[in-house]
Amino acid sequence: MPFRSLEETLADGTAAPRAMGEPDWAALRDRAYNLRWATVVRGVIPLTAADPDLPIASEIGAEIARYVATPxxxxxxxxxxxxxxxxxxxxxxxxxxxxxxxxxxxxxxxxxxxxxxxxxxxxxxxxxxxxxxxxxxxxxxxxxxxxxxxxxxxxxxxxxxxxxxxxxxxxxxxxxxxxxxxxxxxxxxxxxxxxxxxxxxxxxxxxxxxxxxxxxxxxxxxxxxxxxxxxxxxxxxxxxxxxxxxxxxxxxxxxxxxxxxxxxxxxxxxxxxxxxxxxxxxxxxxxxxxxxxxxxxxxxxxAGAWREAFLLHAASQRDRAAARLSRLRGVRIARLPEATFVLFIDIRGTGFDEETIAQRLEVLAGVKVVPGSPRWFGSGAAGHMRLSLATTEGVLDEALSRIECAWEHVLAA
Ligand SMILES: Cc1ncc(COP(=O)(O)O)c(C=O)c1O
CATH class of the missing domain: 3.40.640.10 (Type I PLP-dependent aspartate aminotransferase-like (Major domain))
Structure with missing residues (x-):
């Protein structure tokens, strides 16, 4: 697939919100489990478990350091x-x-x-x-x-x-x-x-x-x-x-x-x-x-200021993802989330089930999503996929570009 390598995107900086700073991608590869960076093949972007890529508020790290300084x-x-x-x-x-x-x-x-x-x-x-x-x-x-x-x-x-x-x-x-x-x-x-x-x-x-x-x-x-x-x-x-x-x-x-x-x-x-x-x-x-x-x-x-920035970022990620994904053939987004940083999209119009589309996206687009299967969300989730958007603008844009680029191949495979 002719998409950009993840390494290039990460090396260029990924448009993290200024109030939060750039994630430490090497640390995420080392530490972020539960279907995320530490568990996927290198080069795959995990829009999976709802766990932000963004660095935590500095006030939290400072308080942990202060507390353990007294042994x-x-x-x-x-x-x-x-x-x-x-x-x-x-x-x-x-x-x-x-x-x-x-x-x-x-x-x-x-x-x-x-x-x-x-x-x-x-x-x-x-x-x-x-x-x-x-x-x-x-x-x-x-x-x-x-x-x-x-x-x-x-x-x-x-x-x-x-x-x-x-x-x-x-x-x-x-x-x-x-x-x-x-x-x-x-x-x-x-x-x-x-x-x-x-x-x-x-x-x-x-x-x-x-x-x-x-x-x-x-x-x-x-x-x-x-x-x-x-x-x-x-x-x-x-x-x-x-x-x-x-x-x-x-x-x-x-x-x-x-x-x-x-x-x-x-x-x-x-x-x-x-x-x-x-x-x-x-x-x-x-x-x-x-x-x-x-x-x-x-x-x-x-961490109120961090949280304000995070909420603005989450809303903007939701808007950009929904706008681009809803243009894909067979995808429907009935309404925008009012809360959370996940997007649950209806793929029933593709004619394929959620496991098939999720597997093909991982292989053909290098993007891992959570299929709407009973084990994750119950039988009412069939024909849907969930994408976690709490990453940087750059990484989300790259994931969306990969999905757009691979979509017709995903449906044709
Ligand atoms: C609805 C719901 N409840 C509970 C949890 C688990 O939260 P925690 O990480 O604090 O265990 C999640 C995590 O995705 C969730 O979505």
């Missing part, structure tokens, strides 16, 4: 460091419309782990949980691992309700066995965002039916175009009667995936304490690394 890395408190819990609570109050008591917060070893623990805590064997389809595999996996059964909410992947729950749909979906509704808010892979009104309506519905809401809000720091975000944590507790468990993490909004840092926000302080006791935090079986909490606290308190 003691002792056990932290079972709930996590008080500074971390306060930083999360303040962040939710300022950015997510939820006034959260820090006593509701438990530091966890990643959002993925938080999701598993919450499901294990809330879901009993045989309970039914309504889960969106498509949605990131971790949501359904958490229910299955807890012994629950997944009741799939499967609107048309391109219809107006794709990636969002509606009260009308939920009324039809819940049964007497429904213990919980699991929401991905904002939604991976669709990039949809429930409005504050929709959040309130769903919260009211669940409270009235005594159904627990498990809300995975790991993407809530990547809300684009200045849209408002409201957390389900705003509606939990005795006043509104909603049992809502919120899962949060800093992998997406601050690029801290390798630190494995997240949090659970329980409905109230007593529920948080019971959760920690039942799930092994009090016995040091569970818990988050103190160094990761220190880094996350610095991110939440001091």
């Amino acid at each position: 003691h890395l002792s056990y932290g408190p079972a709930a996590g460091l008080p500074d971390f819990a306060r930083a999360v609570a303040t962040h939710f109050a300022h950015m997510k419309g939820a006034s959260v008591d820090a006593a509701r917060v438990t530091a966890t070893n990643s959002a993925a782990s938080a999701l598993m623990l919450v499901a294990r805590h809330v879901v009993m064997a045989g309970d039914e949980v309504v889960v969106q389809d498509p949605v990131d595999f971790l949501v359904g996996e958490s229910v299955r691992r807890a012994g629950g059964s997944v009741r799939r909410w499967l609107p048309d992947a391109d219809g107006p309700n794709a990636g969002r729950f509606t009260v009308a749909g939920l009324k039809a979906a819940v049964t007497d066995a429904t213990r919980a509704i699991a929401v991905c808010h904002p939604h991976n892979p669709m990039g949809t965002l429930l409005s504050p009104d929709e959040v309130r309506e769903i919260a009211r519905f669940a409270a009235a039916r005594r159904i627990t809401v498990i809300s995975d809000e790991v993407w809530s720091d990547v809300v684009l175009d200045g849209r408002p975000f409201e957390s389900f944590a705003a509606h939990a507790g005795s006043r509104e009667g909603l049992h809502a468990w919120v899962v949060y993490g800093l992998s997406k909004g601050y690029g801290l995936a390798g630190l494995r840092i997240g949090a659970v926000i329980a409905p109230d302080a007593a529920a948080a304490a019971a959760f920690r006791s039942a799930q092994g935090f009090d016995l040091t079986i569970e818990g988050a690394a103190t160094i990761s909490q220190v880094a996350a606290t610095a991110a939440l308190e001091r």
Whole structure:
């Protein structure tokens, strides 16, 4: 294929946002696993796992260095460091419309782990949980691992309700066995965002039916175009009667995936304490690394400028990718993501399935994407592919040029 070599692009500089600086590509090849640079054949561009290529905020690195300069890395408190819990609570109050008591917060070893623990805590064997389809595999996996059964909410992947729950749909979906509704808010892979009104309506519905809401809000720091975000944590507790468990993490909004840092926000302080006791935090079986909490606290308190630049960059990457990909034969992009830095594109018009197109793109274009197969997103994702766009402008442009250049060969192969 007549595309430019990746080495040439990287050597020329790749138009990283000025506020973030150029990625260290050699370090990414060494460190970025989970389908990314360290795992692909040299020369292939991985637009795969949702983990930014961009360097983290300098404030975070400085805080890690400052902390380890004092050579003691002792056990932290079972709930996590008080500074971390306060930083999360303040962040939710300022950015997510939820006034959260820090006593509701438990530091966890990643959002993925938080999701598993919450499901294990809330879901009993045989309970039914309504889960969106498509949605990131971790949501359904958490229910299955807890012994629950997944009741799939499967609107048309391109219809107006794709990636969002509606009260009308939920009324039809819940049964007497429904213990919980699991929401991905904002939604991976669709990039949809429930409005504050929709959040309130769903919260009211669940409270009235005594159904627990498990809300995975790991993407809530990547809300684009200045849209408002409201957390389900705003509606939990005795006043509104909603049992809502919120899962949060800093992998997406601050690029801290390798630190494995997240949090659970329980409905109230007593529920948080019971959760920690039942799930092994009090016995040091569970818990988050103190160094990761220190880094996350610095991110939440001091990396605001980095995050602003990151959000502008994510919106601009979305626009350039959507404009170019939607011109390809057989590709449709029903609507632009309102949140996240992933783009979920409909390739049903090509006549090929998602695994075939993804494999051919890797071989013929040198670009690796995530196929919309059941193992990643559920059966509702069939005929789609997900591309992660959190790289530099130059690398994304090169990936798009390669896809454009190879597309007719991909369809002809
Ligand atoms: C919806 C959703 N939940 C959880 C996670 C996992 O986040 P973490 O890296 O904090 O485990 C991801 C990562 O892609 C995700 O998309």
